[in-house]
Amino acid sequence: MQKQISVVLDKGVELTFPVPDGTPLAHDAARAWLDKQFTELECEPLRASGKVLTADKVLVVTQAAGAALLKDPKWAAGYVAAVSSALGKPMIRVDVPAMAITY
Structure with a gap:
């Protein structure tokens, strides 16, 4: 099963990050x-x-990071590893405008 994290930011910006296999x-x-x-x-x-x-914590860190940090490959790799492990779900959607996380 493919694992991924989707992030919805303001103005309809959506970023999708694949989660590497294994426990990051x-x-x-x-x-x-x-x-x-x-x-x-x-x-x-x-x-x-x-x-x-x-x-x-995931919501407010995502909100504070915004597109600038999420588009930084090094920071995004840490984000994906941390969020995937902390929440423990294969499919995660972080919706900042709605301030909601869905699985």
């Missing part, structure tokens, strides 16, 4: 990568409680 990152390494990006991109929690779920 250990789950803990994937969460650490997302945590680092969350901090470096100065993301804010989505929930008023301040609790940040993994899916929320």
